Amino acid sequence: MKSLSFDIVIVGHGAAGLTAAQAAAEATALGRRLSIAVIERAAKGKHGGNTRFTPCYMRMETPGRLSPEFLSEMISVSGGRNDVAYFDRLAREAPDTMGWLQAHGIEFHTPDYYLSVGPARIQPIGGGESIVRELTRAAETAGVHFLYEHEAQTLIRAADGTIMGLVARQSGRDQDILADAVILACGGFQGNSGMLEEHFGLGGSSLVPISPGTRLNTGAGIRMALETGASRSGDWQGMHIEPIDPRACNPAPVVLVYPYGIVVDQTGERFCDEGAGLVHETWEQFARSIHFDTPGRQVYAILDSRLNEIKDFGRAIRSEVPPYEAQTLVQLAQLIQVPPDELERTVLAYNAACVGDPKRFNASVKDGLASDPALVPAKSNWARALDRPPFYAWPLVGAIAYTFGGIATDLDGRVLGAVGAIPGLYAAGEITGHFHGTAPNAVSVLRALVYGRAAGRCAVRDVDPDSA
Numbered sequence: 190m191k192s193l194s195f196d197i198v199i200v201g202h203g204a205a206g207l208t209a210a211q212a213a214a215e216a217t218a219l220g221r222r223l224s225i226a227v228i229e230r231a232a233k234g235k236h237g238g239n240t241r242f243t244p245c246y247m248r249m250e251t252p253g254r255l256s257p258e259f260l261s262e263m264i265s266v267s268g269g270r271n272d273v274a275y276f277d278r279l280a281r282e283a284p285d286t287m288g289w290l291q292a293h294g295i296e297f298h299t300p301d302y303y304l305s306v307g308p309a310r311i312q313p314i315g316g317g318e319s320i321v322r323e324l325t326r327a328a329e330t331a332g333v334h335f336l337y338e339h340e341a342q343t344l345i346r347a348a349d350g351t352i353m354g355l356v357a358r359q360s361g362r363d364q365d366i367l368a369d370a371v372i373l374a375c376g377g378f379q380g381n382s383g384m385l386e387e388h389f390g391l392g393g394s395s396l397v398p399i400s401p402g403t404r405l406n407t408g409a410g411i412r413m414a415l416e417t418g419a420s421r422s423g424d425w426q427g428m429h430i431e432p433i434d435p436r437a438c439n440p441a442p443v444v445l446v447y448p449y450g451i452v453v454d455q456t457g458e459r460f461c462d463e464g465a466g467l468v469h470e471t472w473e474q475f476a477r478s479i480h481f482d483t484p485g486r487q488v489y490a491i492l493d494s495r496l497n498e499i500k501d502f503g504r505a506i507r508s509e510v511p512p513y514e515a516q517t518l519v520q521l522a523q524l525i526q527v528p529p530d531e532l533e534r535t536v537l538a539y540n541a542a543c544v545g546d547p548k549r550f551n552a553s554v555k556d557g558l559a560s561d562p563a564l565v566p567a568k569s570n571w572a573r574a575l576d577r578p579p580f581y582a583w584p585l586v587g588a589i590a591y592t593f594g595g596i597a598t599d600l601d602g603r604v605l606g607a608v609g610a611i612p613g614l615y616a617a618g619e620i621t622g623h624f625h626g627t628a629p630n631a632v633s634v635l636r637a638l639v640y641g642r643a644a645g646r647c648a649v650r651d652v653d654p655d656s657a
């Protein structure tokens with residue numbers, strides 16, 4: 190097959206790839222035209238990766254402003270391990286990046302989050318899908334080529350290590366795509382069962398992807414970069430994972446009302462403090478423990494009719510399937526095939542430990558309505574008795590959204606190897622490892638946008654120094 194040739198090739202059609210492509214197209218010197226291509230493994234219409242399926246909450250007070258605590262929160266969420274310089278540039282460039290997106294027709298609002306109040310967040314109207322749609326339109330207008338159903342396989346290197354392009358597979362045939370700069374924006378390794386097992390241990394390979402876009406990110410870009418000498422970065426034992434309803438067919442069917450009831454495993458026993466924190470503070474650890482620590486890797490959130498008293502509680506339930514419902518706990522246990530005696534015993538013990546004044550219940554904040562200290566595991570907030578039928582049960586499994594381990598980059602998106610930047614190679618978004626411990630809430634898209642743009646501009650400066 191004849192080889193193709195471009196000045197800049199970007200791998201991946203999500204937030205990072207699209208911002209890189211559009212920024213590169215705009216950075217090209219007046220009167221010149223760099224040829225830029227985005228290659229995407231999915232078919233047209235299925236493109237957009239994780240970005241397409243995200244509600245796309247972004248941790249900003251308005252499109253022009255971040256909270257003054259942003260930087261310190263980014264560091265504390267990782268126990269001090271996240272890189273200050275990386276998040277500092279993110280904070281400094283986020284407002285300008287949002288303004289740039291607005292200029293490309295993306296509108297923002299301040300959304301209602303699930304139920305719990307947390308850091309301020311903005312959201313593009315239409316979620317991540319609007320980012321994919323509007324930036325694709327802008328990039329097509331700017332002359333960027335889009336090659337769908339092209340799956341990047343390996344990077345092509347010159348003898349001195351400079352990246353000269355890549356090999357992509359289309360309809361079972363390999364094709365060389367030559368380029369002066371390659372920007373990898375093709376996500377983490379959440380769609381690769383072998384890598385999940387290797388880095389998360391037994392059970393990693395059976396993790397369910399949270400959306401159809403999630404499974405496309407198989408770590409190919411990470412592998413390709415490592416093969417050329419890129420350094421690793423980020424927390425290779427870290428992932429973002431959320432509790433979903435396994436019965437649902439809609440993407441990302443999260444069920445986030447578990448803090449207001451109890452959660453039992455398949456033997457009918459509680460196994461965690463359901464009210465340890467606001468939902469975005471606990472979901473990752475909670476979903477991980479469902480998958481890795483409970484028999485059968487499936488549990489049940491149990492609630493009663495008091496749920497209906499929580500204003501707008503439906504915001505926290507994205508499953509299209511109604512819960513199991515019964516007038517008695519025994520009937521409910523039969524529906525979900527949990528031992529009825531055990532479920533009854535667990536609920537009665539929990540109810541007896543709900544000793545606080547239920548009038549203090551407030552779903553939006555940590556209300557301090559804690560269980561009696563004798564209850565093990567404790568319930569630190571929202572401990573109200575479950576005694577008002579009907580009773581509800583949602584089955585929950587842990588579903589992976591993205592991984593944290595990736596490749597090292599400098600602040601301009603150049604991929605770093607043992608002795609500095611690898612000439613001709615750039616990366617942005619999930620593929621870069623910059624998160625440690627717990628995912629900072631509502632930051633993954635933001636960093637894909639800011640650093641995708643930085644990588645696109647840097648690639649143009651390197652390929653065509655006159656453009657700077």
Ligand SMILES: Cc1cc2nc3c(=O)[nH]c(=O)nc-3n(C[C@H](O)[C@H](O)[C@H](O)COP(=O)(O)OP(=O)(O)OC[C@H]3O[C@@H](n4cnc5c(N)ncnc54)[C@H](O)[C@@H]3O)c2cc1C
Pocket residue numbers: 200201202203204205206228229230231236237238239240241242243244245246247317339340341342374375376399400402403405406407409410441590591617618619620630631632633634635637
């Ligand atoms: C359900 C869900 C909810 C989320 N909610 C939020 C949220 O509210 N806020 C937030 O900040 N983050 C959220 N995230 C995370 C966030 O969406 C992603 O981390 C971010 O969009 C990643 O952008 P990206 O461009 O790096 O990767 P992606 O958007 O995943 O794009 C990667 C692209 O690369 C393509 N690709 C992969 N391998 C190859 C290959 N070998 N060759 C060619 N193409 C390839 C894929 O098909 C895909 O199109 C959520 C994620 C999900 C799934």
